[in-house]
Amino acid sequence: MKALISDGYEGIESLRVGDLPDPDPGPGTVLVRVEAATVNFADTLMVKGEYQIRPDPPFAPGYELAGTVIVANQAPGFSRGDRVCGFAFHGALAEKTVLLAQNAARLSDSIDADVGSTLPGGYGTSYHALVDRAHLQEGETLLVLGASGGVGMAAVQIGDVLGANVIAAVSSEEKEAAAREAGAHEVIRYDQTPIREAIDTVTAGSGVDVVYDPVGGEITEQALRSTKWRGRLLVVGFAAGGIPQIPLNLPLLKGNSIVGVFWGRFTQEEPERHMANFARIVEWAGEGKIEPIIQKRFTLDDAAAALQWVADRRAVGRVIVNP
16 A cells, blocks of 8 residues: 655654555454544654654554545444545545454444544544543633644633633734634734733633643743742643643642643543543544644645654644545
């Protein structure tokens, strides 16, 4: 099969399009013909060897996808010809891939493959973060950092569905427009105003209940300082590159919590909860409650350029590869 191939951990520049053996669907899995794969920042880290998971080369990166089942091997609920979305920790940027049945969900006819490919990881991460980890409540104030990226925009939409007051933090006019389209009630431009000052302005000095942070770097501590009593900082990732060093007197003084969000491990440690979350996300998508903003589409031949687009932080919404 044709795939984007990493022969080692030498970065995006070393990726090539070539042939890999068709994957073998073992018991409890489905073999899927990939119609759409969503590119994530994690994919750009994996091909450099900087992600938590390091597949043995050669491998195809990419973990979110949608397509059609070719083979269902002892996978209850799935049959040949089913339209599905799902995730594998790598292998999505290829013509075919294998999914564990617990990591796949059937798609209704109202959800096309491009939209379906965005649902498992981006929305899965944000739903797990906001519902399972932060216990976000209706009427609370949610600050989403990096709100124009894939998981950030998913957090904006899910926060809105949950009834929170959603503040999106972005760094350009284009990203502001996308965040508002996604459902943000307020938008902070931290390229124009220091973030603590901006939070103070939009909340009339009261601060925020929950910070969703896939960015890291210096902005994390500033956002934590703007939380309310019993606020929660969700540590989702470090797209800015720097891992924050947080003074521990901050959570002490405010009685707040710094909460880790590792969605990938959650799916393995709590599979039943994960499957329930996944079902809810697909249900919301079918009902039109959540709808990804898709910025660009690439062919498999240009898939390395799609990863570079995301790595360069040019993505506003989701970036799709259509094998």
